[in-house]
Each structure stands twice: as structure tokens, then as C-alpha cells.
Amino acid sequence: MLMRRVSFAFLMAAIALVACTAADDDDNLTAKDRHNVILIMIDTMRADHVGCYGYDRNTTPNLDKFAADAVLFRNAISPAPWTTPTVASMFTAQYPHVLGYQDQAVVLDEKFPCLAEVLRNSGYATGGIIAHAYISNTFGIGQGFDIYDEENSQGHGHVSSPSVTDKAVAFIEEHKDRKFFLFLHYFDPHCDYIQHEEYNYYPDYDGTLLSGQTISDLRELAPEMTEDDVDYLNALYDSEIRFTDEHVGRFLDVLKEQGLYDNSIIIIAADHGEEFLERGDNWIGHTKTVYQELIHVPLMIRLPGETTARVIDQHVGLVDIAPTILSLNGLEMPDGYTHDGVALEFAGGKTPQPRAVFSETMRWGTFQTMIRDGLKLIYDPTSDVTQLINLAEDPGEKRDVSVDDLTTLRKMQTELHEWDYEMRLRRAELKTRSPKLSRDQIDQLKSLGYIR
Numbered sequence: 001m002l003m004r005r006v007s008f009a010f011l012m013a014a015i016a017l018v019a020c021t022a023a024d025d026d027d028n029l030t031a032k033d034r035h036n037v038i039l040i041m042i043d044t045m046r047a048d049h050v051g052c053y054g055y056d057r058n059t060t061p062n063l064d065k066f067a068a069d070a071v072l073f074r075n076a077i078s079p080a081p082w083t084t085p086t087v088a089s090m091f092t093a094q095y096p097h098v099l100g101y102q103d104q105a106v107v108l109d110e111k112f113p114c115l116a117e118v119l120r121n122s123g124y125a126t127g128g129i130i131a132h133a134y135i136s137n138t139f140g141i142g143q144g145f146d147i148y149d150e151e152n153s154q155g156h157g158h159v160s161s162p163s164v165t166d167k168a169v170a171f172i173e174e175h176k177d178r179k180f181f182l183f184l185h186y187f188d189p190h191c192d193y194i195q196h197e198e199y200n201y202y203p204d205y206d207g208t209l210l211s212g213q214t215i216s217d218l219r220e221l222a223p224e225m226t227e228d229d230v231d232y233l234n235a236l237y238d239s240e241i242r243f244t245d246e247h248v249g250r251f252l253d254v255l256k257e258q259g260l261y262d263n264s265i266i267i268i269a270a271d272h273g274e275e276f277l278e279r280g281d282n283w284i285g286h287t288k289t290v291y292q293e294l295i296h297v298p299l300m301i302r303l304p305g306e307t308t309a310r311v312i313d314q315h316v317g318l319v320d321i322a323p324t325i326l327s328l329n330g331l332e333m334p335d336g337y338t339h340d341g342v343a344l345e346f347a348g349g350k351t352p353q354p355r356a357v358f359s360e361t362m363r364w365g366t367f368q369t370m371i372r373d374g375l376k377l378i379y380d381p382t383s384d385v386t387q388l389i390n391l392a393e394d395p396g397e398k399r400d401v402s403v404d405d406l407t408t409l410r411k412m413q414t415e416l417h418e419w420d421y422e423m424r425l426r427r428a429e430l431k432t433r434s435p436k437l438s439r440d441q442i443d444q445l446k447s448l449g450y451i452r
Contacts, residue, residue, distance in 0.1 A: 031123055034329040035304050036264035037181040038255070039321070040248060041090075043083060043132060044190040044286065045241055046273025047076075047296045049234075057201060059241045062249025063268060067300050069307040070266075071346055075315045076299035077357045077371060078272045082287040084134045086271040086318060087141055087185075091115045093322045093333060093341030095358060097423040100432035102362045107433040108140030113334050115322040116144030116181060122331055125180040129167045131160040131187035145183070147171070156192045156214065161247040169254050176258055184251070188244045189274070191215040191285060193236035196243040202235035211236060215285055222282035233276055233284070263304045265328055269318060270297040278396075288365040290378060291397050295359045295369070303328065303347055312346060315371050317357040320344050338426070358419055370416045377412040386413065 047053045051060045052067040053074070079089040084105040085096030091114040092099065100106045108114075116126045128145045131152035135141045142148035149167055152160040168184050175182075188194070195211035207229050209221070218233070225233075248268070255261040272286050273294045286294050297318065319341040323333055327343035344352045356372040366382045376389040376397070388402040388409050402409050 031179075034122075034179055034331075036179055036260060037119065037124070037325055037329070038184070038264055038266045039182070039325070040184045040186070040251075040266070040268045041087070042189060042241075042244055042248070042268070042270045042298075043185065043187045044272060044274050045244075045270035045298060046293050047270070047298045048273075048293070049238060049241055050298050052300075053298060057238055059238045060245045062245045062252065063298070063300070065249070066252060066266075066268060066302065068309050070268075070300045070302035071306075071310045071312060073299040073301070073312050073314075073316050075313060075371075076269065076297050077315055077317050077359055078270075078295045078297050079317060079319050079359050081272045081290060081294035081359070081361050082134075082363060083132060083271050084139055084141070087135045088112075088139075090269075090271075090318045090321045091141070091143075093319055093339035095319060095340050095360070095423055097360060097420075098340070098426045098430075100427060100430050103364075104434070105134055105139055107138075108143065109430060109433075110140070110143065113337060114143040115325060116183070118144070118322075118326060118331065118333065119181045119329075120144050120146065122329075123179060125175045125178055126182075127171045127175070127180065128183040128185070129164055129171070130183075130185040131158075131164055132185060132190070135185065152187070156190075157194075157212065159188060159194065159243075161186050161188045161244045165247040165251045168251050172255070172258060172260060176260060186244045186248065189237060189240040191218075191274075193233060193240055195236055196239045199239045199242040200235075201238050202232050205232045205235070207232060209233065218284050219282070222277060222284055225277065230276055237274060237276070265304065265325060266302040267300070267321065267325070269299045269321070271318075273297060287361060287363040290359050290361055290367045290369040292391070292395065301346075306347065310346075310349070312351060314352050314354050315357050315374075316344055316352060317341065319357075356415060356419075358416075368416060368420060370412060370419065372412065372415075375408065375412065377409075377416055379413070379416055388412070 049055050049059055051058065051064040052072060078086050080086050080096045085099065085101035088099050088108050089096050092112040094112060099108060099112060120126045126145045127147040128142060129149045133153045136150050136153055137148055152158065152163050164184060164186055168182065171182055192212045192214055209229050209232050273296065274286055275283055275293050277284060278293055279289065279291065323341045323343040326332055333339055346352055354373060356370050358370050360368045366380060368379045370377045374390065374392045376391050378387040386402060387400040389397045390401055
């Protein structure tokens with residue numbers, strides 16, 4: 001468990017007490033009536049490879065079943081196309097730039113209160129079970145967790161979903177008699193793409209690619225890949241998603257057996273997607289751009305007492321997850337804490353208010369994007385090139401419609417530049433700190449393509 005400074009712990013406890021008192025005064029949920037929170041994040045699972053988002057391959061039967069009595073957000077956007085800034089953003093309700101993320105992962109500054117801290121100081125047991133070194137405590141992501149299990153962070157060749165589920169089951173069995181927050185991180189869809197024989201979507205492939213090849217090898221081979229090779233890569237990726245779905249489903253079944261499924265807030269999301277040569281640059285993986293295959297992610301939320309499936313079309317951000325979870329439990333982010341996420345109002349049939357959502361990368365590419373009312377502005381500060389995409393008419397983002405509506409273009413450009421200015425202003429006084437990585441962590445991150 002990460003050690004905290006006494007002054008900060010005292011401040012957070014005081015904030016939590018004020019939040020609890022305010023909630024009681026407003027006839028919101030009392031501590032007794034609050035709900036367990038289970039946040040399941042599946043690494044590298046793009047939305048268009050999920051059944052309930054329209055995929056025609058049976059990759060996610062358990063997620064689809066979950067969506068049948070949950071709220072499905074059709075247009076959820078990740079704040080960054082790689083894991084560390086996305087998870088930090090999800091926990092703090094800040095966009096990654098404010099947190100200090102640029103081209104490298106940094107240690108999350110303790111001045112940013114995390115979701116787990118607020119919940120722990122409100123009486124929750126907090127547990128995290130992860131499978132990726134890039135969200136380890138080395139990077140400060142474990143702030144606020146009583147238990148932060150990193151045993152499955154073993155790199156590209158480790159198949160981790162069975163163990164993550166086993167550990168999750170052990171956690172709820174130990175903590176089922178008190179309020180808890182459990183964060184589960186499933187990693188298997190991330191490269192390397194490993195064939196699970198029980199879920200073989202391309203048994204007749206006779207090309208040269210192999211299950212389990214490293215991402216660096218695949219990128220070297222990319223210029224010579226055929227369409228058949230790319231289809232095989234997608235089949236491997238889908239096999240990983242289906243395997244992960246099996247173990248998420250096993251965990252959901254245990255929640256039902258333990259009587260926890262119907263009285264918990266359960267969120268299932270992904271941190272980012274994956275690219276398979278869609279952009280003509282021979283790139284496989286993520287981090288490099290802000291096209292939809294990387295930042296359009298699944299997001300499903302099941303609320304206690306609400307079992308009717310709903311679909312919400314408004315664009316929302318993963319940056320909204322922490323304020324939403326707290327709001328659903330009668331809590332708030334700390335008073336006076338400036339943040340970007342909002343508490344999504346969707347319980348009881350409500351629909352969130354439309355607003356702009358943003359995403360950004362500075363890792364092996366420099367792009368910013370803003371999405372509002374189905375229009376997506378993509379800006380490359382390095383080349384000063386702008387694209388305007390109509391996502392409803394052009395989901396593959398192939399046609400720039402900037403010249404069709406110059407008024408809208410200029411308005412969105414102004415709003416994006418104002419957002420960028422605000423992010424830089426809020427980050428100005430932050431002194432980032434690089435993590436002290438172990439040799440094993442360095443080797444893992446090199447094998448995953450994060451360190452060259």
C-alpha cells in the first residue's frame with residue numbers, strides 16, 4: 001500500500017466527512033445505503049470488436065449479456081490512446097495533459113485525489129487487481145487502494161485473465177460483508193496476440209504470421225503483410241477478447257451467486273483500442289493517433305434496481321467515470337478541486353447533457369481531437385494540419401469535410417485551442433517525476449513496445 005503524508009490523509013478524511021454530511025443533509029444516500037462499486041477495465045479492447053457495439057463475430061457473449069440489463073454508452077471516448085494516462089485520468093477526472101503526461105509515463109502526483117482515496121475515506125474497502133506494469137504503484141496509480149495486487153504484471157507472454165478473476169473472487173468473498181470498491185484490470189487483448197484454441201476464428205490461415213509474435217516483430221513485417229495476414233491478426237486479437245470475456249463472465253456469475261450483482265454499481269470499459277494498419281502507415285498497436293479505432297471504447301454501467309437495457313448516444317468521456325461513481329453514491333470529488341470530468345446524469349431514464357469531449361497523444365505522434373455533436377476535429381500541432389470528420393456519415397474517418405462548413409470548423413478550432421491553453425495553464429506549476437523502474441519492468445515494457 002502506498003504510504004501517504006499525514007497532512008494529506010487528514011485533509012482527505014475531512015473532505016470525506018464533509019461530503020458525507022452534505023449527502024445526508026440533502027437526503028441523498030447515507031453511508032449504509034451506498035453501493036459497492038466494481039470497475040472492470042479491459043485493456044486494448046476497441047468498441048467495434050464488441051458484439052453489443054455491432055460486431056458480427058461472437059467475441060463478447062458475456063459482455064453482451066451484461067449490456068442487456070445495463071446502460072450502454074454508444075460513444076464513449078478515451079482521453080488518450082494508451083493505458084497509463086487513461087487510467088490516471090479515469091481515477092482523477094483530469095485530462096492527461098494536466099497530470100503531466102506527454103510522451104512518457106510519469107508518476108501520478110499526490111496532489112491529485114484519486115477515486116479510490118475518496119471512497120476509502122468514505123468507509124469503503126478498496127482493492128485493485130492489475131496485469132500491466134504501466135499502471136503499477138511505481139507510477140502512483142495505486143493511490144487509495146488498501147490492496148493493489150500486481151502479481152499478474154508479467155509482460156507480453158503471460159496469460160492473466162484466469163488469475164485476475166480468481167483474485168477478484170477471493171477479494172469479494174473476503175469483503176462481501178462491507179462496502180467495497182474493486183478495480184479489475186484485464187490485459188490479455190493487449191499484444192502479444194495469442195491464439196486460444198477454443199476460440200479460433202481463422203483455423204484455415206496458412207500464412208507466415210504466428211500466434212504470440214512480439215509487437216516489434218509484427219511492425220517489422222507490416223510493410224509486407226497481405227490482407228490475409230491482417231485478417232489473421234484480427235482473428236488472434238478477437239480470440240484474446242473472447243478468452244477475456246469468458247473470465248469476466250465467470251466473475252459476473254460469482255457476483256450473482258454471492259448476491260452482489262443486483263446491489264452493486266458495475267462498470268465495464270476499455271482504456272483504448274488497437275490499430276491494425278488502418279491508416280496506411282504500417283502501424284500495429286496504439287499510442288500514435290486519435291482515430292476512432294484507438295479512442296472509441298466500450299462503456300457499460302449497471303445500476304442497482306435498474307435492469308432495463310438503455311443506449312445513450314451522447315459522447316461521454318472516461319474522464320467522467322470518477323465523478324459519476326461518486327455521485328451515484330451521494331459523494332463528490334473534493335471541494336475546490338478543479339477537474340474536467342462531470343457526473344453523468346443517466347439514472348432513472350435521464351440522458352446526459354451533450355458536451356465536447358477531448359483526447360490527445362504526444363507519444364510517437366502528436367494529435368489533439370475534440371468531438372461535439374457527431375463532428376470530430378483532429379489537429380496536429382506539429383504540422384498545423386486540421387481535419388474535420390462527420391462521424392455519422394464517415395465512421396472510418398476517411399474524408400475531411402473542413403471546406404464544407406468553414407464556420408463550424410473555425411468555431412471548433414477556437415474551442416480546441418482554448419482547451420489546449422487551459423490544459424497547459426493548469427499544468428504549468430506541476431513538476432513531473434519519472435518512475436524508478438526495476439529491470440524486470442523495463443524488460444516488460446520493451447517487450448510490449450512501450451520503450452524502444
